[in-house]
Amino acid sequence: MNFFDKLNGAIARNQSLLFVGLDPNVEMLPSRYYPPGDIDSITNILWDWLQVIISQTADQVCAYKPTLGFYQALGIHGLELLQLTLAAIPADIPIILDAKHSDINTSTIFAKTVFEQWQVDAITVSPYAGQDHVAPFLVYPDKAVFVLCRTSNPAAIALQEYPTTESPLYLQVVKEAKNWATPEQLGLEVGTTSPEVLARIREVAPERVILARSIWSEGSNLSNILTAGLNVNGDGLLIPVPQDMLGSDNLSEQIQSLNQEINQTRNKIIEDASTCSVWLPNVCLVNQHPYLDLILQLYDIGCIMFGEFVQASGATFPYYIDLRKIISNPQIFHQILNAYADVLKDLKFDRIAGIPYGSLPTATGLSLRLNRPMIFPRKEVKAHGSRRVIEGNFEPGETVVVVDDILISGKSAMEGAEKLKSAGLKVNDIVVFMDHEQGVKDRLRANGYRAIAILTISEITQTLYEAGRINEEQYRAFDEV
Numbered sequence: 001m002n003f004f005d006k007l008n009g010a011i012a013r014n015q016s017l018l019f020v021g022l023d024p025n026v027e028m029l030p031s032r033y034y035p036p037g038d039i040d041s042i043t044n045i046l047w048d049w050l051q052v053i054i055s056q057t058a059d060q061v062c063a064y065k066p067t068l069g070f071y072q073a074l075g076i077h078g079l080e081l082l083q084l085t086l087a088a089i090p091a092d093i094p095i096i097l098d099a100k101h102s103d104i105n106t107s108t109i110f111a112k113t114v115f116e117q118w119q120v121d122a123i124t125v126s127p128y129a130g131q132d133h134v135a136p137f138l139v140y141p142d143k144a145v146f147v148l149c150r151t152s153n154p155a156a157i158a159l160q161e162y163p164t165t166e167s168p169l170y171l172q173v174v175k176e177a178k179n180w181a182t183p184e185q186l187g188l189e190v191g192t193t194s195p196e197v198l199a200r201i202r203e204v205a206p207e208r209v210i211l212a213r214s215i216w217s218e219g220s221n222l223s224n225i226l227t228a229g230l231n232v233n234g235d236g237l238l239i240p241v242p243q244d245m246l247g248s249d250n251l252s253e254q255i256q257s258l259n260q261e262i263n264q265t266r267n268k269i270i271e272d273a274s275t276c277s278v279w280l281p282n283v284c285l286v287n288q289h290p291y292l293d294l295i296l297q298l299y300d301i302g303c304i305m306f307g308e309f310v311q312a313s314g315a316t317f318p319y320y321i322d323l324r325k326i327i328s329n330p331q332i333f334h335q336i337l338n339a340y341a342d343v344l345k346d347l348k349f350d351r352i353a354g355i356p357y358g359s360l361p362t363a364t365g366l367s368l369r370l371n372r373p374m375i376f377p378r379k380e381v382k383a384h385g386s387r388r389v390i391e392g393n394f395e396p397g398e399t400v401v402v403v404d405d406i407l408i409s410g411k412s413a414m415e416g417a418e419k420l421k422s423a424g425l426k427v428n429d430i431v432v433f434m435d436h437e438q439g440v441k442d443r444l445r446a447n448g449y450r451a452i453a454i455l456t457i458s459e460i461t462q463t464l465y466e467a468g469r470i471n472e473e474q475y476r477a478f479d480e481v
């Protein structure tokens, strides 16, 4: 299971955004464990403490974050303790190794160790060496990185707020890091007690998971921090269990009440969002379509155009749906991939085939996201080179799911599927984002294919009309065809 799914699973199961830092630091050891003796007994005592923390929190948190530096400081015993710690964490709770790794020369080998050998789910990295340094961690599609964007260390302000507080380096880090990987693979580590800082980062990165640090200081206001840092769905912010709490002898009860406090604020945000005042200021529908936000965004970036358009079939429609534009907006593209992935997760297939050209980026994104191999049937066979009809490797007899963006007449998807079948592949399912309806699915069924559409054209037009994006005349245009 990938990091993101594991994290979301733990959040849902334990109803918690809390994570626990596992820091075998003698200086933080509660006094009831004293007196520690030589290095062996110190490690044993720290291990006793860590086990208590894990056992008392496993049903109340969404992640554990062991800090590598504290384990390293214990030398060889520390690395053994780390292995014990990793093994003690329940398999369904993600582990974020706090390494702040920043050495480009060791990235590849270190990624192999932490992800393959130690089996951690995510790692914290420093952004300063740029994408080259982070990329070796991102080649593991099931794993994630948290890029350190800001710390609460007072001296760091000289760098983080350079050149000006209005346009600080830490926000540039956020903007840059967003280009390095999808929200599933790249989150942001942010240390601050300031709701303003969190709000600024959330504004730039509404889609990212933020690993909050150092939020607990005297006088800090949890509710303000949550309001600033949570996303519109009331999540996307991982909150550290306060360090002092980990030493208390009623840890479980304390975490429970902290969780309740956090969830109250989350619920309030979710309720407020459902009034639409937060995220869709000009729309409030009684029966919201689950893809309302996405449909409006597609319209807003110009995927639905009105005017006289000749279709591939030769017919002229008073509109044109151009889903090719999604690739220029990573946020929307990401949401669309999520929607396809949600359908594909229930299908049986060996490979994903995209229909050129419009659906090749989508098939590529899905292939990387789901870690399934991709192929594609060429639109036209080249007169040079290998002259292959199907690009990519496959074995005859394998099952392929066809991915296309839209079904108008169904011709493109069906022709693609036929080419795949001629090469000995099996095609059962054709998954599209949008069905233009008018019986195309039935036609495909008659030819032996099951067509699955994420949305129908009428769902889209109805939603746009109700949201006031299109007028009556435009709405009716879709009925005229």
Ligand SMILES: O=P(O)(O)OC[C@H]1O[C@H](OP(=O)(O)OP(=O)(O)O)[C@H](O)[C@@H]1O
Residues within 6 Å of the ligand: 312, 313, 355, 356, 357, 358, 359, 404, 405, 406, 407, 408, 409, 410, 411, 412, 413
């Ligand atoms: O159901 P149909 O009538 O076949 O129409 C739908 C097809 O049309 C579009 O591709 P287009 O032919 O415009 O080519 P492109 O993807 O290369 O732009 C779209 O991407 C679908 O593949």
Ligand SMILES: O=C(O)c1cc(=O)[nH]c(=O)[nH]1
Residues within 6 Å of the ligand: 310, 311, 312, 313, 319, 320, 321, 322, 323, 406, 408
């Ligand atoms: O080829 C078409 O008919 C067609 C393709 C497409 O992507 N959108 C559309 O409205 N028509």
